[in-house]
Amino acid sequence: MSTIKIAIDGPAGAGKSTIAKIVAKQLGFIYIDTGAMYRAVALKAIKNNIDTKDTDKVCSILHDLDIDIKYDNNGQVVFLDGQDVTQEIRTPEVSIGASNVAAIPEVRIKLVELQRKLAASNNVIMDGRDIGTYVLPDADIKIFLTASVEDRAKRRYEEMIAKNSFCSLEEVKKDIEYRDKNDSSRAFAPLKIAEDAVVIDTTGNELEESLNIVLQLIKERLQ
């Protein structure tokens, strides 16, 4: 049986995961946050005192890497080597580390295998950087969600403050700029717009507006 696949790509803070989660719930699809997988690899490297830019050392932890994604009423739960790391992977250090390990082809090949397996047996909405271009090139709908760096930094900052994380807007903006550059310039499966993607710029939008645009597009395409 063939499954329905929706790809949402775009830079950090564009609203991909917030929108994808809501859409998945409405459609009864599984939401797959591929960034969480890169974050889990980065966390494992950090826990082993490995520099996330050190290709050889990062590759040395891949052979026994055990990442599992499960779903409960609150959404996705990420397990690394049997431990729930759902919260731990959300720190600024892990964000930068994830962008670094994501530039290593061996890491991507390993995680893409898991992502494709999940999409083969479920109707999915998957978000990331290379879903429409590399992971699921045959996706039924491809969306590229973007916004100005100022807007994205502001949203991320507000999210972090709401979770009682201490950070400054300037730090969050720097983190996003670093990752934008790193994620777009890597050689293997970089962040870029798929030729057949619909680009949605959410600059200045309230979440509700962007969500409605995405929902409308998906409804039209799935008819």
Ligand code: DC
């Ligand atoms: O979506 P996120 O911010 O949680 O992703 C963290 C990092 O992981 C991001 O900066 C780049 C990398 N990533 C990637 O290279 N490819 C993906 N499909 C998802 C994330």
